[in-house]
Amino acid sequence: MIPRQLEKGSIEDSVFPETEIVDWDGDDDPTNPRNWPGSKRWAHVVIISILALITNMAPTMCAPGIKEIEADLNIASNVASTLAVTLYVLGIAIGPMFISPLSEIYGRVPIYHGANVMFVAFILGNALSRSLAQFLVFRFLSGCAGGTPMALGGRTIADITTIQKRAAAMALFSMGPLAGPVLGPVIGGFVAAGPGWRWTFWLLAILGGVAGVTALMVMRETHPKVILERKAARLRATTGKLHLRSKHANTSLLPSQVLVRVLIWPTMLLFQSPILLVISLYVALVFGVMFLLFTTFPSVFEGQYGFSTSISGLVYLGLGVALVASMFLFNVLNGRVQAARMKADGVQQARPEYRLLLMIWFSPFVGLGLIIYGWTAYYKVHWIVPIIGTVFMGFGAFFVIMPAQLYLVDVFGSQAAASALGANNLLRYVSSTFLPLAGAPIYHSLNYGWGNTLLGLLALAFVPGPLLFYRYGERLRAKSSVKLGGSS
Structure with missing residues (x-):
């Protein structure tokens, strides 16, 4: 088991002699970010959503121009060609694990600004790359920096909103990460066909620079711990009372404890909890297949259907x-399904397993969409039909990914949810990097029809998992050696 001290501060039990605590000046303290004017709080939500939009355009914006990248950088390997697109996602998995915890020490705003500067710098490195090695290194490093807005966005929203208003803010923020991977190749297709593939990265750098300057002018520190510690330091300097301490002064972690929290504990949870392991593997498969499709669209629609580079981005x-429609449908159904299930079961508090109902209903669309896409592309049915297959796939994917995140939060509670989601995110981003490498061998051996049927059947093989957890999840949680929030 993980020692309790890892979740709490290293100096939690220490006592400051004659300590005077510095706190907010009442519930209406205007320096508390939750009491900022609505326009200021929503401006922060919009800014971090835009930052997440731009950094999520980067993984796929170069995909339509991959043939030009191969020719310019002398890429002859299918593996290297795929990594040119997906290695950014590995950076998203690894970089924020080390960058985002720094926000607990230095505050949110410096980390946003620093990560954005690095993102723009490494994207420029991609634009100027003259060899495959340079391109891949800058691709990975830009992903390490580009994952920061997604990793910190939820924390910023928690800083500036109450629980009652948090759902609307999270919905607005999520539009950036959802729209980015789709909007990126749409723009990238036209840019690659016009000025050339290097301009996809110049454009990303320009957009990142503009967003960064805007963030510099608009954003202010939101972390209550940092704000109160600065207030305490200011009061100590002006009053000479050296015993003044922020109320959060006993919540700091040592660097070694931060490392344990972000690396060791998520890994231990992953192998101690069958719920986390199965759900994370399912999400990883779905996410990986989505990125496999991203990397194969150019060969399918340019090779099979004769689309130009610019038009192929539109597919x-x-x-x-599918993702946008799914989000709206999810917001309509989620609360109603939980309320109906609570009424049917005669309970006052929702079970975490209720989150799985929408996954059970809609997750089979992943396999169905893959099979439709594969066989219609193989037989060169009208191009709209394989695109309809991707709509089904995207629809099902959303109802795997979103309920999975909410279920893990409910199951593990506030104390362990961050580590559970960290393990889930690590698996899905690693899968998104390396599963697409199997795309070319699979399609070469099995063709588009049987290759996508194989992937679809793998996705369908996971469908019983949520069914079993819905029925036996409560029993599993009760027997688990891991302390789970949903069972307390």
Whole structure:
């Protein structure tokens, strides 16, 4: 078991002699970010959503121009060609694990600004790359920096909103990460066909620079711990009372404890909890297949259907339409399904397993969409039909990914949810990096029809998992050696 001290501060039990605590000046303290004017709080939500939009355009914006990248950088390997697109995602998995915890020490705003500067710098490195090695290194490093807005966005929203208003803010923020991977190749297709593939990265750098300057002017520190510690330091300097301490002064972690929290504990949870392991593997498969599709769209629609580079970028809109429609449908159904299930079961508090109902209903669309996409592309049925297949796939994917995140939060509670989600995110981003490498061998051996059927059947093989957890999840949680929030 993980020692309790890892979740609490290293100096939690220490006592400051004659300590005077510095706190907010009442519930209406205007320096508390939750009491800022609505326009200021929503401006922060919009800014971090835009930052997440731009950094999530980067993984797929170069995909339509991959043939030009191969020719310019002398890429002859399918593996290297795929990594040129997906290695950014590995950076998203690894970088924020080390960058985002720094926000607990230095505050949110410096980390946003620093990460954005690095993102723009490394994207420029991609634009100027003259060899495959340079391109891949800058691709990975830009991903390490680009994952920061997603990692910190939820924390910033928690800083500036109450629980009652948090759902609307999270919905607005999520539009950036959802729209980015779809909007990126739509723009990238036209840019690659016009000025050339290097301009996809110049454009990303320009957008990142503009967003960064805007963030510099608009954003202010939101972390209550940092704000109160600065207030305490200011009061100590002006009053000479050296015993003044922020109320959060006993919540700091040592660097070694931060490392344990972000690396060791998520890994231990992953192997101690069958719920976390199965759900994370399912999400990883779905996410990986989505990125496999991203990397194969150019060969399918340019090779099979004769699309130009600019027009081929538009085929990504099928997934985009599915994800946006799914988000609205999820917001309509989620609360109603939980309320109906609570009424039917005669309970006052929702079980975490109720989150799985929408996954059970809609997750089979992943396999169905893959099979439709594969066989219609193989037989060169009208191009709209395989795109409809991607719509089904995207629809099902959303109802795997979103309920999975909410279920893990409910199951593990506030104390362990961050580590559970960290393990889940690590698996899905690693899968998104390396599963697409199997795309070319699979399609070469099995063709588009049987290759996508194989992937679809793998996705369908996970469908019983949520069914079993819905029925036996409560029993599993009760027997688990891991302390789970949902069972307390």
